[in-house]
Amino acid sequence: MNTKKYGKILSENLFSNNPVFVQILGICSTLAVTNNFINTLVMASGVTLSTAFSNFTISAIKDLIPRKVRMIVQVLIISFYVIIFDLFLKAFVPQVSKVLGPYVGLIITNCILMGRAEAFAQANPPLLSFWDGISSGLGYMYVLCTIAFVRELLGFGTILNIRVMPDSFLPWTIMVMAPSAFFILGIFIWIVKGPLLQKGGNRK
Amino acid sequence: MNRNSKIYTVLFTFIISFVFILILSFFNGMTIQRTEKNKTLSTMKAILNSMGIEYADDDQAYALFSKSIKHEKKDSLDIYTFSGLSDTAIAVIFNGSGLWGSITGSVAFDKDISMLLGVDFISQNETPGLGGRIEEKWFKDQFKNRVVSEKPLELSKNKTGKGIYDSLSNEIDAVTGASLTSTYLLNIINSYIYKAKKVLGVSRYEH
Numbered sequence: 001m002n003t004k005k006y007g008k009i010l011s012e013n014l015f016s017n018n019p020v021f022v023q024i025l026g027i028c029s030t031l032a033v034t035n036n037f038i039n040t041l042v043m044a045s046g047v048t049l050s051t052a053f054s055n056f057t058i059s060a061i062k063d064l065i066p067r068k069v070r071m072i073v074q075v076l077i078i079s080f081y082v083i084i085f086d087l088f089l090k091a092f093v094p095q096v097s098k099v100l101g102p103y104v105g106l107i108i109t110n111c112i113l114m115g116r117a118e119a120f121a122q123a124n125p126p127l128l129s130f131w132d133g134i135s136s137g138l139g140y141m142y143v144l145c146t147i148a149f150v151r152e153l154l155g156f157g158t159i160l161n162i163r164v165m166p167d168s169f170l171p172w173t174i175m176v177m178a179p180s181a182f183f184i185l186g187i188f189i190w191i192v193k194g195p196l197l198q199k200g201g202n203r204k
Numbered sequence: 205m206n207r208n209s210k211i212y213t214v215l216f217t218f219i220i221s222f223v224f225i226l227i228l229s230f231f232n233g234m235t236i237q238r239t240e241k242n243k244t245l246s247t248m249k250a251i252l253n254s255m256g257i258e259y260a261d262d263d264q265a266y267a268l269f270s271k272s273i274k275h276e277k278k279d280s281l282d283i284y285t286f287s288g289l290s291d292t293a294i295a296v297i298f299n300g301s302g303l304w305g306s307i308t309g310s311v312a313f314d315k316d317i318s319m320l321l322g323v324d325f326i327s328q329n330e331t332p333g334l335g336g337r338i339e340e341k342w343f344k345d346q347f348k349n350r351v352v353s354e355k356p357l358e359l360s361k362n363k364t365g366k367g368i369y370d371s372l373s374n375e376i377d378a379v380t381g382a383s384l385t386s387t388y389l390l391n392i393i394n395s396y397i398y399k400a401k402k403v404l405g406v407s408r409y410e411h
Binding site for chain 1: 212213216224232235238239246327329334380381
């Protein structure tokens with residue numbers, strides 16, 4: 001029964017209710033960081049961890065939070081974890097922190113965190129909320145990584161900073177710039193949502 | 205106690221902010237030493253890189269820097285001098301605005317500022333993948349061993365995106381898609397070449 005619940009949350013967050021391509025949340029970072037695969041991975045791990053831990057904390061103290069200041073407290077807790085993640089990067093992997101720069105701090109304003117806190121953690125027990133945070137983060141991660149893979153390959157001719165395209169390959173500058181993420185995300189949604197919509201149609 | 209009363213709300217908000225910020229400042233205190241060390245090291249490495257001095261790893265960079273580089277401050281310029289057996293290199297820390305934020309780095313010259321030895325960056329907030337590519341080796345290498353002439357450095361008109369490595373030219377190839385960052389950067393470097401000449405008393409261009 002319980003495992004079923006966990007499985008349902010996972011499949012919802014990964015596919016049928018994916019934060020990026022179904023809820024269209026967290027688009028700002030989708031545009032900003034996906035031109036390099038490694039940066040995307042670090043950024044998505046930050047989002048995953050922060051969502052999970054802030055969900056857990058919010059759920060654990062939800063009965064103590066006054067309704068009027070609910071959102072302020074959520075933002076406080078989210079920023080707490082994001083700043084810890086940022087401090088950790090600065091201290092232990094300074095190169096990555098240097099490249100990501102302000103984007104890590106901007107995880108605070110990522111709509112996925114606030115969305116999960118408000119929609120899930122406020123009404124569910126801590127461990128389940130933690131799992132919801134992890135799976136939402138993973139749902140965000142694989143979509144971003146797919147986009148980053150395409151953008152890095154066509155924009156720089158590299159994968160994981162290793163050159164894979166032949167020397168004659170001319171990099172597509174547009175892939176490095178933010179607008180290309182719109183195209184790739186659009187194509188991604190088109191491919192992935194087609195079957196999802198069909199399934200919905202059959203059910204009727 | 206009523207969870208929605210004013211007093212509870214104020215107290216709760218105060219206590220929770222206090223607790224979380226306390227933990228955060230504690231964590232900051234734990235990592236600050238490491239972070240500071242990383243910062244110092246990245247500055248040292250940038251200065252060594254700009255002078256074209258090679259090192260194997262962080263420890264060696266640290267040792268090399270502490271042993272053979274002297275720091276002085278003249279007219280608000282941070283000047284680092286390396287005295288080797290046969291040559292002297294001077295590095296000046298530059299700082300100016302890029303497209304999104306300030307760009308800080310080190311630009312190195314030979315002892316009479318007749319030759320640029322190189323440029324390296326300490327911090328920059330340009331768009332990753334666009335302006336941020338000023339950190340790439342092909343771009344920075346363009347500044348290596350350039351004769352400092354009376355003409356300031358400028359962006360090349362024929363953009364190849366491959367870099368210009370002619371020591372007598374004053375043209376630098378811009379990062380494709382980041383002409384603004386490239387322009388701002390050249391302005392900063394030009395102004396620091398001028399400042400360095402002035403402060404270090406190399407007056408032969410002023411006659």
